[in-house]
Amino acid sequence: MRYASRKEDFLPRSFYNIKADLPAPPKPPLHPGTKEPLKPEDLEAIFPKSFIRQEGVTDREVPIPEPVLEAYSVFRPTPLIEATALRKALDTPARIFYKYEGVGPVGSHKTNTAIMQAYLAAQDGVKTLATETGAGQWGSALAYAGSRFGIETRIFMVRSSFRQKPGRRVIMEMFGGTVLESPSPTTEAGRKFYDQDHEHPGSLGIAISEAVEVTLKTPGVKYALGSVLDSVLMHQTVIGLEAEKQMEEMGVVPDTIIGCVGGGSNFAGLAFPFIRHNLRGERKARFIAVEPEACPSLTRGALRYDFGDSVGMTPLLYMYTLGMDFVPPPLHAGGLRYHGMAPLVSHLAAMGIVEPRAVDEKTVFDRAVLFMKTEGILPAPESSHAISVAVDEALAAKKEGRERTILFNLSGHGFLDISAYARNGHGGKA
Amino acid sequence: MRYASRKEDFLPRSFYNIKADLPAPPKPPLHPGTKEPLKPEDLEAIFPKSFIRQEGVTDREVPIPEPVLEAYSVFRPTPLIEATALRKALDTPARIFYKYEGVGPVGSHKTNTAIMQAYLAAQDGVKTLATETGAGQWGSALAYAGSRFGIETRIFMVRSSFRQKPGRRVIMEMFGGTVLESPSPTTEAGRKFYDQDHEHPGSLGIAISEAVEVTLKTPGVKYALGSVLDSVLMHQTVIGLEAEKQMEEMGVVPDTIIGCVGGGSNFAGLAFPFIRHNLRGERKARFIAVEPEACPSLTRGALRYDFGDSVGMTPLLYMYTLGMDFVPPPLHAGGLRYHGMAPLVSHLAAMGIVEPRAVDEKTVFDRAVLFMKTEGILPAPESSHAISVAVDEALAAKKEGRERTILFNLSGHGFLDISAYARNGHGGKA
Numbered sequence: 035m036r037y038a039s040r041k042e043d044f045l046p047r048s049f050y051n052i053k054a055d056l057p058a059p060p061k062p063p064l065h066p067g068t069k070e071p072l073k074p075e076d077l078e079a080i081f082p083k084s085f086i087r088q089e090g091v092t093d094r095e096v097p098i099p100e101p102v103l104e105a106y107s108v109f110r111p112t113p114l115i116e117a118t119a120l121r122k123a124l125d126t127p128a129r130i131f132y133k134y135e136g137v138g139p140v141g142s143h144k145t146n147t148a149i150m151q152a153y154l155a156a157q158d159g160v161k162t163l164a165t166e167t168g169a170g171q172w173g174s175a176l177a178y179a180g181s182r183f184g185i186e187t188r189i190f191m192v193r194s195s196f197r198q199k200p201g202r203r204v205i206m207e208m209f210g211g212t213v214l215e216s217p218s219p220t221t222e223a224g225r226k227f228y229d230q231d232h233e234h235p236g237s238l239g240i241a242i243s244e245a246v247e248v249t250l251k252t253p254g255v256k257y258a259l260g261s262v263l264d265s266v267l268m269h270q271t272v273i274g275l276e277a278e279k280q281m282e283e284m285g286v287v288p289d290t291i292i293g294c295v296g297g298g299s300n301f302a303g304l305a306f307p308f309i310r311h312n313l314r315g316e317r318k319a320r321f322i323a324v325e326p327e328a329c330p331s332l333t334r335g336a337l338r339y340d341f342g343d344s345v346g347m348t349p350l351l352y353m354y355t356l357g358m359d360f361v362p363p364p365l366h367a368g369g370l371r372y373h374g375m376a377p378l379v380s381h382l383a384a385m386g387i388v389e390p391r392a393v394d395e396k397t398v399f400d401r402a403v404l405f406m407k408t409e410g411i412l413p414a415p416e417s418s419h420a421i422s423v424a425v426d427e428a429l430a431a432k433k434e435g436r437e438r439t440i441l442f443n444l445s446g447h448g449f450l451d452i453s454a455y456a457r458n459g460h461g462g463k464a
Numbered sequence: 465m466r467y468a469s470r471k472e473d474f475l476p477r478s479f480y481n482i483k484a485d486l487p488a489p490p491k492p493p494l495h496p497g498t499k500e501p502l503k504p505e506d507l508e509a510i511f512p513k514s515f516i517r518q519e520g521v522t523d524r525e526v527p528i529p530e531p532v533l534e535a536y537s538v539f540r541p542t543p544l545i546e547a548t549a550l551r552k553a554l555d556t557p558a559r560i561f562y563k564y565e566g567v568g569p570v571g572s573h574k575t576n577t578a579i580m581q582a583y584l585a586a587q588d589g590v591k592t593l594a595t596e597t598g599a600g601q602w603g604s605a606l607a608y609a610g611s612r613f614g615i616e617t618r619i620f621m622v623r624s625s626f627r628q629k630p631g632r633r634v635i636m637e638m639f640g641g642t643v644l645e646s647p648s649p650t651t652e653a654g655r656k657f658y659d660q661d662h663e664h665p666g667s668l669g670i671a672i673s674e675a676v677e678v679t680l681k682t683p684g685v686k687y688a689l690g691s692v693l694d695s696v697l698m699h700q701t702v703i704g705l706e707a708e709k710q711m712e713e714m715g716v717v718p719d720t721i722i723g724c725v726g727g728g729s730n731f732a733g734l735a736f737p738f739i740r741h742n743l744r745g746e747r748k749a750r751f752i753a754v755e756p757e758a759c760p761s762l763t764r765g766a767l768r769y770d771f772g773d774s775v776g777m778t779p780l781l782y783m784y785t786l787g788m789d790f791v792p793p794p795l796h797a798g799g800l801r802y803h804g805m806a807p808l809v810s811h812l813a814a815m816g817i818v819e820p821r822a823v824d825e826k827t828v829f830d831r832a833v834l835f836m837k838t839e840g841i842l843p844a845p846e847s848s849h850a851i852s853v854a855v856d857e858a859l860a861a862k863k864e865g866r867e868r869t870i871l872f873n874l875s876g877h878g879f880l881d882i883s884a885y886a887r888n889g890h891g892g893k894a
Contacts, residue, residue, distance in 0.1 A: 035538055040467040108465055108549055108840040119538055139840035141879065181837065201882040205842075208833065208885060403638065407611065410538040410569035412635075449571065449879035452631040455638060 035409070038114035038280035045110050046275040047098055049268045052306045052378060054094035055313045060381035061352035064339060072349050080249055080257045084154035088265040096268065098150075105149045105182055109138045110272065114280035119408040121428070128431035128438035130424055131288065133277045133304060134411070135445045140205055142414065142446030143300045144175035144260055147269035151258045152179035161254040162186040166216065166241030168296070169195045169368030169416070170202025171446055172260030177211030188255070190216040190224075190244045192371070194235035194364035201450040216241040223247050223345045235364045238296075238372045239344030246347045261297025262342060262351070262376045270303025273443065278307055281441070288319060288441035290427055294419035295323040295332065295390075296369045298376030300445040305388070306378075308441075312387060321388045322427070323379060324419040326398075329362040331355060331375045332383055332390035340374060353380040365395065366454035367415040391423055398422045399458040402448070414446035415454050465839070468544035468710035475540050476705040477528055479698045482736045482808060484524035485743045490811035491782035494769060502779050510679055510687045514584035518695040526698065528580075535579045535612055539568045540702065544710035549838040551858070558861035558868035560854055561718065563707045563734060564841070565875045570635055572844065572876030573730045574605035574690055577699035581688045582609035591684040592616040596646065596671030598726070599625045599798030599846065600632025601876055602690030607641030618685070620646040620654075620674040622801070624665035624794035631880040646671040653677050653775045665794045668726075668802045669774030676777045691727025692772060692781070692806045700733025703873065708737055711871070718749060718871035720857055724849035725753040725762065726799045728806030730875040735818070736808075738871075742817060752819045752857070753809060754849040756828075759792040761785060761805045762813055762820035770804060783810040795825065796884035797845040821853055828852045829888040832878070844876035845884050 053059065062071040077086045088096070098106070117130040135143035155163055163185055167173030173189040180187040189211050196203065196215045203213050214220060216236045217227035223243035227234045234240075242259075249257040259266060281288060291308050293301030301323050311317040325332055331354045340355035342348035353374045360373040375383075382388040402418035404425070405411070413421055420442040431438040448455070483489065492501040507516045518526070528536075547560040565573035585593055593615050597603030603619040610617040619641050626633065626645045633643050644650060646666045647657035653673035657664045672689075679687040689696060711718060721738050723731030731753050741747040755762055761784045770785040772778035783804045790803040805813075812818040832848035834855070835841065843851055850872040861868040878885070 036472070037470040039469050042466070108838070137841075139836065139842070201879070204882045204886045208836070406569065406638070408538070411567075412569070447879070449631070449877070450882070452634045452880070456634045 036116040048095040050271040064350040126428040126432040136447035140174035142171040148175035148179035156183040177209035181209040187211040190241040192236040195368035242343040243345035261299040267302035273303040274307030292442035298379035304443040466546040478525035480701040494780040556858040556862040566877035570604040572601040578605035578609035586613040607639035611639040617641040620671040622666040625798035672773040673775035691729040697732035703733040704737030722872040728809035734873040
C-alpha cells in the first residue's frame, strides 16, 4: 500500500458548487401542492433557514465555517491509498486508488454533511433535528454532529436495518440520539404501513415521511437529509477536493472515477471536483455511478418529477426514479435502498457525463472479501459496489493491455455490517 | 488532529530484541515435568521449530523476512496521531500522541505476530495452527495470517467473549478459521470445566489448555500464542520502532509511554524500543502498564513460577501471576482476562522500569467515550485502559502546570465491541 499524506492544508476551505459550472441548470424542485417551482420560503417549515440558503447558493466556492473546519480536522483529511496489493492480485496494468472515508467517528462519509447541517441548525437556534436512516450510517453521523453542536437528534431507522445492525443504533444512542424503528406507530405516515404489518421491513422513503411529519408537527424541530439535495452533495465535495490534492502529491491524475450511489452523495462528493475539469474541457475522465441491481434507479428508472418520500410530503424532484411506491428488497447495502437519485447526479447522467452501472449482490460481496484479503480493510456493503466496478475496470484494462488510473470512493468500513457478510455465505451464520 | 506520515521506509527491517540490552536475564522457563530449565527441544511438540529458534535468539536486531514485510505493508506503518482535540478538552499542557494499531485488517495489533508466526509455520511445513482467543482479536489475526500463508487455523474462543462478540467469529470464519466455544466438550481439558457447567464463561487459561491438548494429540498441528512469550513481544516491537521514527518526524520525544496489559504484548511492542534508551542511560522516560482492577496480575499478583495455562500443560514461567486457577469475571476487555503477565514485562516491572497501574472498568468506559467524542475513534475496551491512564497523566500534568509528552498505544478499535459499550450504560441496551 502507498499512503498519501494527511497534511492539514489538504483540507479545503471551501466546498465546490458544481451548479456554477453546468452549461444548463437542472429542472427546479416543485411545490408538492401547487406544482410551481419551489420558493425558498416554501422549505422553511421543514429545513433550517441557513440550510435553505446553502441549497440556493450559486457561487462556485462556498466557504466552510471555521467551527466546521475544526470538526472536520478530527478525521480529515482522510487517507488516500494506492491499492497495490489488490492490483497485484488482479495482475492488472491499471493503478487503483481509493479515498477512505471510513476513518471518521462513525465510519462513513456521512459525517461531512452532518457536521455542516448541525452547525447551520445551531446557528438558527434549532433545538432538534429529525431524520431517517437506512443502514444507520447517516443517523449515527447526525447524532455525532448533533452532540458536537448541542442539537438533539430524533432518528427513524428503517426496520430491516434496525434488526440487522444493532451496533449502529448503540452508536446513535451513545451520542444522545433517539432512535425509532420505522415504519413506527408514532406517526400517521408510519401507521399507514405499520398497521398493515408490524414487521414491515420499511424503506428510506417511508422513514423520510415519518421524519418530515414529526418536523411539521413539532415546534423547534427541523429536518435534516443525508443525501439527494444539492447542498448535501456539495458538502461532500471535501472528499474529491482532498483526493485531488493527495493524488497530485502522488503525481497521478485519475481517468476513471467510481462511487456507489443510493441517494448519490458519496459519489458526487468524490466525482464533482473531477467532473469540473470535464465540464471545462480540460480532461475527459469517465465517471461511473454504481447501484445495486435490486434498486436500479439510474439504470432502470425514469427521469421525471417524483416525490422524495413514499407518502408525497416532500417537494417534487426531477430525477431518475423507480417511483415513490417502490419498496426495495431488504438489501444488505441498506444505504442504497432509495427509489430516486439526486437531481444533480440525474442531470449529469442525462448529459452523458455520469455512466450508470448496476451490479448484483453476490459479485459485490465476493469482491468485498477479495478487497479485505488484499487491502486489509473490511468495506461497507454499500462501498463494496464501488470496489466491484473498480475491479471490473481494472480487469478490462488488463484485457486491453492499457494503463489506467482508477480512483474510487471507499465511503465506509463494514465492521458494523458483519452479519451481512455472514448472510452472504462468508464466515458462517451471524 | 495531526498525523505523522506513513512512509514505507518507516517500517523497520528488523525486530528489536530487548534481551540483548538487559543487565541481567529473566529467570528461564522450566519444564512442567522435571522443573529443570526448558531446552528448545522440549518445545518441539508444541511449537514450530522456526518459532522456537526465534524464542531463543539473543541478537539485538532480528531481521524481518521479506514475505512478512510485504504482509505488513498492507497496513503498516500504522498512523501516529497527535490527540489535539483530546488535549483541548482536557485543557492540559501535556501533548498526547497515540499509535493507532486498529487500521490492520482485523482491527488490532495482534496481526503483527500472527503474520510472523504463520510465516514461520509455513516455512516448517506445518498444516494447521491451533490457538485460543479472548475477545477474538488474536484469533481473527491468526486466521487472517493463516489465510495469507496457506495455514489452517483452529481457534478456541473463550465463551463469554464468543457470546458477546459474534462479529469476530464471523471474521475468523471469513478467513477460513474453525472456531470452537471454550470450554468445549472436544478436549479433556475443556470437558473438565464444561461438564461442571455447560455455560462456563471460560478463561484464556482454559482455552490455552484446549489448544495445547489438540496440538499434542494431532499430527501436523502446531500451536500459536498471541502474547506472553519473548518472541511474540519482540514481533510487536514494529509498533514502537515505527512510532519512534514518526515522533522524530514530528520533532518530539515521549517522556511517558503507556499501554494496556493482558499478556503484555501490545505494551511491550510500543514500550521496548523506548525502554532501550532508559537501559542505555540515554533517557529517563516513564513506562506505565495498565491492567483492569478485576484482573490485577501486575499490581496484586505474586512474582513466581506458574503455569501459562489453567491445567498445567505449559512450561512454568517466572512472572507476576494471580495463580493458574484464577478465573477473572467476564470483563468486557476480554483480551485482558489473563492470570499471568509476560516474563519480560514482569522482569522490567520487578526492575522498577515498568510502573504497573490498575484501573476500574467504569472509568475506563467513560474515558473511552470521551476519546470517541473528541478524537473520533471508537477504541477497543482493552485499549481504553491505556487511554484512561493517558488522561490521568495529562490531568496530573495540568495540576502540576508541567509540559509533558505522552504516548500511548491505541491497540485496536471497538467497532466489534459495541455491545460492551451498551452494557456499560453508553447508548442503551445492545
